[in-house]
Amino acid sequence: MxxxxxxxxxxxxxxxxxxxxxxxxxxxxxxxxxxxxxxxxxxxxxxxxxxxxxxxxxxxxxxxxxxxxxxxxxxxxxxxxxxxxxxxxxxxxxxxxxxxxxxxxxxxxxxxxxxxxxxxxxxxxxxxxxxxxxxxxxxxxxxxxxxxxxxxxxxxxxxxxxxxxxxxxxxxxxxxxxxxxxxxxxxxxxxxxxxxxxxxxxxxxxxxxxxxxxxxTNETAALRARSEELTASRAQVVSEEASTLRKIERDLHDGPQQRLIRLQMDVEAAQRRIATDPDGARQLMDGALEQSREALAELRQLSRGIAPPLLADRGLRAAMESLATKSTVPVAVDGNLEHGARLAESAENAAYFVVSEALVNVSKHSGASHAALSVHLSPTELFLEITDDGIGGAHVGKGHGLSGLMDRLAGVDGSLEIVSPAGGPTTLRASIPLSS
Incomplete structure (x- = not known):
């Protein structure tokens, strides 16, 4: 500046x-x-x-x-x-x-x-x-x-x-x-x-x-180092996304796909026996209904981590308010991002997953009784701030969700800052360039 x-x-x-x-x-x-x-x-x-x-x-x-x-x-x-x-x-x-x-x-x-x-x-x-x-x-x-x-x-x-x-x-x-x-x-x-x-x-x-x-000053070296950092981080994001897709493919094959095949077989068997053995057909339909419920539960589990239709249909503000509503800790949402405002798809997805992971951490680990989400939009950047009144002590460690957020933000040239002293409160700040 x-x-x-x-x-x-x-x-x-x-x-x-x-x-x-x-x-x-x-x-x-x-x-x-x-x-x-x-x-x-x-x-x-x-x-x-x-x-x-x-x-x-x-x-x-x-x-x-x-x-x-x-x-x-x-x-x-x-x-x-x-x-x-x-x-x-x-x-x-x-x-x-x-x-x-x-x-x-x-x-x-x-x-x-x-x-x-x-x-x-x-x-x-x-x-x-x-x-x-x-x-x-x-x-x-x-x-x-x-x-x-x-x-x-x-x-x-x-x-x-x-x-x-x-x-x-x-x-x-x-x-x-x-x-x-x-x-x-x-x-x-x-x-x-x-x-x-x-x-x-x-x-x-x-x-x-x-x-x-x-x-x-050394602008050339600084730009070269930044370019190498972005290349590595984006390669890491691409690798993680490919790994996630392979895992989803395996889970779909081993879980819902098998249950849907079983469901189809039970329905066909019930159709054949409905005239001659109504009780047996009813048992088969009951089993098919249970299979459909389990398949639906597995599909919902797999859909976690995938951007919801609400984000694509109604925009980032509505999707974040939906996340705040579903959180087990009460979350107040404010900021100047209006309903229906649309950003670049990469920026919206990154912001959604930052808020989603942060609120999950608040619910699971913070012990907080209240949290706040602030979303501010400038001409060049989107700023997110999530605070809670919990016990603090959050940190970025390998294998933790916050570490994955840093990799995801690095893929869109964003940044993440965490202030979480022991005893709280915890503040997570993320900035996402709109031109990334």
């Missing part, structure tokens, strides 16, 4: 305009604190790197080097936050998954190229540049303010001071006293530095931002 206060509109360079001063303030708020951040990062990283490198031969330096790069990553996140406040959206960054803190794991952690880019920025680039930019910005700011106010404070200087205007003969050229000539000189260079101030501060901020983007 873009920073609404970032200087992204048309720049103003006229010093008398308020937007020019807002731009100067924004640029200085980015430049000046950056110097102190770079000073702290330079000191910490040089110390840790020197200590780690000098003790690497006795293996003590290995965890110190890992800590050095972790510190560089932290300072990089601080710099990215500052850049985001100044510029709005910035490119993403990608780090490799951290390994365990074994010997081999620490060596693998040291092989992350983005961590070394963070270190390079913190030691070699930002400190040198920001020291210079800090001095330049302070010089221009001080010279402009000092020159424009020189006519006030000049009279308080010690007696015997020789003004610059007198050295260069400006008083004789203008035909005024040395003090007056010095005041006019101060106003002249103060005004010049003030006019140049917005150009200089913005140039310094733009150059700093360019170096920060170059070293502390």
């Amino acid at each position: 873009s920073n609404p206060h970032a200087i992204t509109a048309t720049k103003s360079w006229l010093i008398v305009r308020p937007q020019t001063w807002r731009q100067i303030g924004s640029d200085l708020a980015y430049i000046l604190p950056g110097f102190f951040i770079s000073l702290a990062s330079f000191t910490a990283l040089v110390t840790l790197f020197s200590l780690g490198l000098s003790t690497i031969v006795i293996w003590v330096g290995l965890p110190i080097l890992v800590a050095c790069l972790a510190t560089a990553r932290w300072f990089a996140s601080v710099n990215r936050s500052a850049l985001r406040r100044w510029a709005g959206d910035i490119p993403p960054v990608h780090y490799r998954e951290p390994h365990k803190y074994t010997i081999s794991g620490m060596f693998k952690n040291l092989a992350d190229p983005q961590l070394w880019k963070d270190f390079t920025h913190g030691v070699f680039v930002s400190f040198a540049y920001r020291t210079a930019s800090f001095c330049i910005a302070i010089t221009f700011l001080g010279a402009s303010l000092g020159g424009l106010t020189q006519w006030i404070w000049l009279r308080f200087l010690p007696p015997g001071n020789t003004p610059l205007a007198e050295y260069i003969g400006l008083d004789e050229l203008l035909g005024v006293s040395p003090a007056a000539a010095e005041s006019w000189l101060g106003l002249a260079y103060g005004a010049l530095f003030l006019v140049l101030l917005p150009f200089i501060t913005h140039l310094l901020a733009v150059a700093d931002a360019a170096m920060t983007r170059a070293l502390l």
Whole structure:
């Protein structure tokens, strides 16, 4: 999300305009604190790197080097936050998954190229540049303010001071006293530095931002990693769906299909005996009726996990209200998703199964007395939030239903967040892009 206060509109360079001063303030708020951040990062990283490198031969330096790069990553996140406040959206960054803190794991952690880019920025680039930019910005700011106010404070200087205007003969050229000539000189260079101030501060901020983007972001690697993650998750979803279909096929063959065959045979036998043996035919029909009931029960059991006709016919809001009605725990439904509103089929199915699985977990495991379902629709995303007042402790573990939800959401580029401290309450939040 873009920073609404970032200087992204048309720049103003006229010093008398308020937007020019807002731009100067924004640029200085980015430049000046950056110097102190770079000073702290330079000191910490040089110390840790020197200590780690000098003790690497006795293996003590290995965890110190890992800590050095972790510190560089932290300072990089601080710099990215500052850049985001100044510029709005910035490119993403990608780090490799951290390994365990074994010997081999620490060596693998040291092989992350983005961590070394963070270190390079913190030691070699930002400190040198920001020291210079800090001095330049302070010089221009001080010279402009000092020159424009020189006519006030000049009279308080010690007696015997020789003004610059007198050295260069400006008083004789203008035909005024040395003090007056010095005041006019101060106003002249103060005004010049003030006019140049917005150009200089913005140039310094733009150059700093360019170096920060170059070293502390890596859009290509981030997009590549995201693509690999989506490919793997979607392959997992496809594999699970194929496995589910095979299971349904086996269950249909072994259960309802066999009962329907038996039902057909009983009905045909009853038809043959209805004239000669009515009692026997009645027993066969009773058995056929029982077979039909069991087949219907098995079909209902198999249909769980398959999107219901209500979702296809009346939309997501009606299907979710139906789930809330069937829940053993009272569920209040709210949100701005209207009845009859239709979304992409993949988004509707994913949202339905998220709510279905979440409410099943609430009924079975939470011990809650009340739950709430909130469904909010934005132009680009669908947001779901399910809360309950139960005992908490829900987590995403392999083999659990919530883990399956994460895989299902990953297949539509969605995300899942679970907040469930011990003692409750539990909050499950899911977001589903509408363009997935």
